[in-house]
Amino acid sequence: MLDYIIVGLGLSGLAFVDKIANENKSYVVFEDFTQKSSRVAGGLCNPLVLKRFTVAWQANEQMKIAVPFYQKIQNKIGKDVVLDLPILRRFNSVEEQNTWFEACDKPILNDFLYPELIRNSNEALDIPFHYGRVKHTRKIDLAILLSSYLEDLDQKGNLIKDSFEHDKLLHHNECVEYKNIKAKHIVFCEGFGVHKNPFFNYLPIYGNKGEYIIIKSERLQLKEILKSSVFIIPVADDLYKVGATYNNKDISDNPTNSAKEELVNKLKKVIKVPFEVVDQVSGIRPAVKDRRPILGTHPSYKNIHILNGMGSRGILAAPVMARALYNHIEKKYQLPVEVSLHRFDKAFELSENK
Ligand SMILES: Cc1cc2nc3c(=O)[nH]c(=O)nc-3n(C[C@H](O)[C@H](O)[C@H](O)COP(=O)(O)OP(=O)(O)OC[C@H]3O[C@@H](n4cnc5c(N)ncnc54)[C@H](O)[C@@H]3O)c2cc1C
Structure with a gap:
């Protein structure tokens, strides 16, 4: 019997x-490539909310664990995937400059x-x-990080x-038992694919579509990375990712013309070339409405x-x-209440009584 599916x-x-590989647990991973959020993401490892110059929820603490985590995976896969890249925040007014100094x-x-205020020396901007x-x-x-990791799992037969x-x-x-596989535990990490999961589709995880254009x-x-009303992220020679959009009405899979138009218009206000x-x-x-992750046991x-x-x-x-989830499953540690799935137990009871 495996430890995990x-x-x-x-x-x-x-x-x-x-985490489970480091703990020498046995496991198998299912992946069907139906969700792309992680693969298309901008890749920004940034603890700040740059609209208001505040720190995102627990981001300072998360950063101390996340950066070494990705650096360790970088060493494991042998590819440079973690880049030190500062973000330049374009100010829109003198008021914004003052808010920056207060922050x-x-x-x-x-x-x-x-x-300090940094003067622009790039004539294209x-x-x-x-x-x-x-x-x-x-x-x-x-x-690259995800495809290399998947390749490695594939080679190991996981x-x-x-x-x-x-x-x-x-x-x-x-x-649990799935087809001919038995495991002590199953962990669903399906992203927005969770809406098809009858065990957890009572949870209020809604889709927020994001799009980038590549220019x-x-x-x-x-x-550097430039943040104005959009992020401009260097990706390769002369290529940049520009975005992203936020849309919680359209949960279709494909890129849209309206997002392209929105991003092009915003970009034209910042670049002159x-x-x-x-x-x-x-x-x-x-x-999630309360902007906190959801984890825990059914x-x-x-x-x-x-x-x-x-x-x-x-x-x-x-x-x-x-x-936190691993320690909860294996060591019976309590989950912090603000991320525990039990904050939605009422929704679960309602779904059971339907
Ligand atoms: C445009 C855009 C830009 C973003 N930029 C950033 C950023 O710069 N920084 C940042 O921190 N975050 C960013 N994000 C957010 C970040 O991408 C998400 O927080 C993250 O991807 C969520 O990861 P996940 O693994 O929970 O879900 P997903 O990435 O959706 O992964 C779920 C996986 O489960 C698989 N799956 C689902 N159902 C099944 C099934 N039944 N069988 C087998 N496999 C299944 C899917 O194929 C998918 O690979 C961005 C998101 C978008 C859309």
Whole structure:
């Protein structure tokens, strides 16, 4: 009998699988490539909310675990996927500059915010009110990281490239059974795919679609990440990711013209040189109204667990949440109430009584 079945290898699945692999647990991973959120993400490892110059929920603490986590995986796969890349925040007004300096004085922020205005020297950019600079941020190349990790799992015989069929899962007292596989536990890390999961689709995880355009511009010559009304993220020679959009009405899979138009219009307000849109990508963020992840054990089945609800900050949250879930399952540690799935037990009871 295996220790674990894991369903889904996005950021959540990766963080949990890596934890159990380090603990020498036996496991198999199912992945069907139906959700793309982690593979198309911008890869920003940034603890700040750059609209308001505040720290995202527990992001400072998460950063201390997340950065070494990705660096360790980088060493394991032998590819440079974690890049030190500062973010330049374009100011829109003198008021914003003042808010930046007020933020610089706060102890929780002063390690991240460089307390000086930076003048723009790149003629391709329109930056009348200068920049602020965010330190210690990273860009993670998630597409390469995830595909290399999957390849490694495949070579070790730990990967099944197939859709997990929930109606074929049997739960016994001491284990679960799926087709011919028995395991002590199953952990669902399906992202927005959870809406097809009859064990957990009572949870209020809604889809928030995000899109990026990929542009080519020889004259832009931007080396840092630029944040204006959109992020401009250097990805390769003369290629940049621009985005992302947020849309909780459209949960279709494919990129849209309206998102492209929105992003092109925003970009034109910041860059003054020609560019060409060469590609567009989209994914659905697994978001929760209270903006907290959801993890824990099913209210009725002690061997069935979930790790989900990472919203727009999966890079920072997933490694910490995976560790908390592992300790909950294996060592019976309590989960923090703000991330426990038991905050939705009322919704579970209602779904049972339908
Ligand atoms: C455009 C965009 C930009 C983003 N930028 C950032 C960023 O810069 N920084 C950041 O921290 N976060 C960012 N995010 C958010 C981040 O991507 C999410 O928080 C994260 O991807 C969630 O990871 P997950 O593993 O929980 O879900 P997912 O990435 O959706 O992974 C779930 C996996 O489960 C698989 N799966 C589902 N159902 C089944 C099934 N039945 N059988 C087998 N496999 C199944 C799917 O194929 C998928 O691979 C961005 C998101 C988007 C869309």
